Amino acid sequence: MKIQFTEAQLALRDELRGYFRELMTPELRAECERDMGEGGGLLWRAALARMGRDGWIGLGWPKEYGGRDMSPMEQFIFVEEVMRAGYPFPFLTTESVGPTLAEHGNEWMREEIVPKILRGELLVSIGYSEPGAGTDLAAVRTSAVRDGDDWVINGQKMWTSLAHFCDYTWLAARTDPDAPKKHKGISMFLVPNSDPGWSCTPVHTLGGVRTNATFYDNIRVSDAHRVGELHGGWKLITSQLNRERLSLINFGPISELFNQVVHWARGAVYDEASTVAEQPWVQANLARSRALIECMKLIVYKQSWAMTEGTLGMADASAAKVFGSEGFIEVYRLLGEIVADSGLLRSHSAGAQEQAARIERLYRTASIITFGGGANEIQRDIISAAGLWMPRASR
Amino acid sequence: MDFGFSDIQDELRGLARKILDDAVSASTLLAYDEYAEPRFDRALWRTLLDAGLPGIAVAEEHGGMGLGFMELGLFIEELGRSIAPVPVLAHCVSGMLPLQQFASADIQARLLPPAARGELLLSGAFWTGSVGGAVEPVQALPAEGGFILNGSCRGIPFARQADWLLLPVHSANGVAVVLVATDAAGVQMTDLQMTHFEPYAQIELSDVRVAAADVVMASGGEALVAWTREHCTAALCAQQLGAADRAMRMAASYTSERKQFGVPIATFQAVGHRMADCYIDVECLRLCTWQALSLLSEARAATTEVQIAKIWAGDVGHRVSYACQHVHGGTGIDRDYPLWRYCLWLRFNEVTLGSSSAQTAALGQRLSQGEGLFT
The missing domain is CATH 1.20.140.10 (Butyryl-CoA Dehydrogenase, subunit A, domain 3)
Structure with missing residues (x-):
């Protein structure tokens, strides 16, 4: 038990901070701001490829994939720092789909797709939800039908975020319409977004972020595009979601935002006699935020350690997701109270201040995290069953 | 960054849990409810002492295991799990640890080995007040290299059962820290009834003499x-x-x-x-x-x-x-x-x-x- 970074890990963190200070040019920052913190622009692409070339994306990956063979903890430090630097890192591709492909994929996926992901040259969007399948994900109706050696895919997916600039979709499709239990008849596919039968329409959200509805019209793929066992997709979905849940709770950006708000509050005038930071209620909000973010940090550190040890449990992954998502929302609110009406100005407004405008946007985008990646109600079900061995109601 | 237990930590947790599971149950705790008896299971305390657990964080030269506060904390977590009626927090955390950290070699040699063996019980006046709480109102006047104490402490755990109390006091040079024998002339105790039945007493000190040898810090006790x-x-x-x-x-x-x-x-x-x-x-x-x-x-x-x-x-x-x-x-x-x-x-x-x-x-x-x- 030693809850501190090693000297080598601290040195890695400093190296990464230096690296990103140089990488994050004002032009790249402006492009990311334009793209609502989602990425996808030309400079963003170039920066991702550079990170890949410089060996950062695959830091914690085995050498056979082009990685550097360090542990998940080092990988986690990299992701934390890239996010802290304000770069919209495509962690769903690199931290959740990538590892699942490496574990369950075929030769083509392991030898071509995964190394390209680690080089920052290939992006994957996630196709699970459908108009009729959200929390009850096993209700997917998108179908893959065997035709000779190929599969023919038809259906519609919802909330396919980033799909408009991704190369593939990690797609859940029904391969056995007659399976006795509906989650037993699903298989996973890697579908090229460049296929003529693939299309997407944007969905604009409260947070300003674009997501997509995607359509799959008689897309024909070879069996090599199928991942893992036939009808065995559910296991891959839960494995990917466990990794996604961990990646969602990255505390780098919020700890940076916290520090910035403290600095701002110490210099900002509250009334003739005092600064914002001198108000007791501001101090209370800061302390409550600090205590919440500290726990987010420890929860993700512990999980990175558990991944290193191969002991990441379902209950803890779900606990991280629930605590992190609800914690983010609480912290955005507490810090938003401190910046007060400055936090109601959008970033392009006259008079907008950088941190306050970021809080304005984050507060709008935060609602997605309590239901995205698996609704928190489902996570709580998992926690009481897997963490406390309590019986579950049949659904 | 390591969230796992070392072999020693695993062993200590297992040992503590086994001893506590065997000795503490709802029926054994029944004896202390409503202050029917002082909440101190001396047989269990002896077993824990024989296993060396209260001395986890005490140096080997003083008869302890020479491990750290982490290990002591894991032991205390097990005590919390069983809400065991033993004075580990009072004796170890507010007694032996500050002596080991701050007291002279003489005091350490005199008190730590018998304390680690459980022949002496220590407690300290550190458990009242809020964050960074004030030192209790005990005034110390210099006398023959030591002090004469007058004043009171609001609450000290296991004070009546303890042999020595570690007290921060106010002197002309700021805060001093002294050891007071609980049977010293001028020490008067009144039992408190706490919400959780832990033995606590408030202390009145009237012209209590502290010898030079019992002064842990003459100044700078903050x-x-x-x-x-x-x-x-x-x-x-x-x-x-x-x-x-x-x-x-x-x-x-x-x-x-x-x-x-x-x-x-x-x-x-x-x-x-x-x-x-x-x-x-x-x-x-x-x-x-x-x-x-x-x-x-x-x-x-x-x-x-x-x-x-x-x-x-x-x-x-x-x-x-x-x-x-x-x-x-x-x-x-x-x-x-x-x-x-x-x-x-x-x-x-x-x-x-x-x-x-x-x-x-x-x-x-x-x-x-x-x-x-x-x-």
Whole structure:
């Protein structure tokens, strides 16, 4: 038990901070701001490829994939720092789909797709939800039908975020319409977004972020595009979601935002006699935020350690997701109270201040995290069953 | 970054749990309810001493195991899990540890070996007040290289059972820290009745003489007080962690057995979710507490981390206590069922040495001065 970074890990963190200070040019920052913190622009692409070339994306990956063979903890430090630097890192591709492909994929996926992901040259969007399948994900109706050696895919997916600039979709499709239990008849596919039968329409959200509805019209793929066992997709979905849940709770950006708000509050005038930071209620909000973010940090550190040890449990992954998502929302609110009406100005407004405008946007985008990646109600079900061995109601 | 237990830590936890499971149960604790007897199981204390556990963090040269505060904290977590009636916090955390850290070699050689063997019982006046609480109003006038003490202390755990008390006192040169024998002339004790039945007494001191040899620090005692209270606070968090975890698991088991409408009440989502929230809360307390113990064990600055741990200890203790009582229904408050004593301890640990609100205010003030930011 030693809850501190090693000297080598601290040195890695400093190296990464230096690296990103140089990488994050004002032009790249402006492009990311334009793209609502989602990425996808030309400079963003170039920066991702550079990170890949410089060996950062695959830091914690085995050498056979082009990685550097360090542990998940080092990988986690990299992701934390890239996010802290304000770069919209495509962690769903690199931290959740990538590892699942490496574990369950075929030769083509392991030898071509995964190394390209680690080089920052290939992006994957996630196709699970459908108009009729959200929390009850096993209700997917998108179908893959065997035709000779190929599969023919038809259906519609919802909330396919980033799909408009991704190369593939990690797609859940029904391969056995007659399976006795509906989650037993699903298989996973890697579908090229460049296929003529693939299309997407944007969905604009409260947070300003674009997501997509995607359509799959008689897309024909070879069996090599199928991942893992036939009808065995559910296991891959839960494995990917466990990794996604961990990646969602990255505390780098919020700890940076916290520090910035403290600095701002110490210099900002509250009334003739005092600064914002001198108000007791501001101090209370800061302390409550600090205590919440500290726990987010420890929860993700512990999980990175558990991944290193191969002991990441379902209950803890779900606990991280629930605590992190609800914690983010609480912290955005507490810090938003401190910046007060400055936090109601959008970033392009006259008079907008950088941190306050970021809080304005984050507060709008935060609602997605309590239901995205698996609704928190489902996570709580998992926690009481897997963490406390309590019986579950049949659904 | 290592969240796993070392072999030694595993062994110590297992040993402590086995001893405590064998010796502490609802029926043995019954003897102390309502102060029927002083809450001190001397047979259990002897067993723990023979196993060396109270001396975990005492140097080998003084008869201890020579391990760190991390290991002592893990032992205290087990004590919290069983709410064992033994004076580990008083004797080890507010007695032996500050002596080992601050006292002269002479005092250490004289007191630590018998204290580690349990021939002497120590306690200290560090457990009252809020965050960074004030030193009790005891005035010390210099006399023959020592002091003469007059004043009072509001509450010291196991004072009546202890042989020596470690007292911070006010002198002309600031804070001094002295050892007072509990049988010294002029020491008067009045028993307190605490919410959780722990033996506590308030102390009156009238012209109590302290010999030069019993002065731990003639001046500059503020450092000892701050250091000791920080360790006491972290120890309370560890005790809270054990107690909260046990109460939560009791509630999880109970709701899995208890049937209403023909099904276990655990299958109602409202019940399951309340327990899931306890699980998350306890995990947060666990991680913050372990971090604080780990930093203190390495003698690293830990003020921010201890304050955060105590914020969680207060909030989690309160929420878990009431959630567990609630899902138990009437059973939870029935004194024939073991939960109720845990609720008392969760309350004690919540309030002692600064509630969540007090710790939040203290941390907020430091943050507003630019301290405690993320690195």
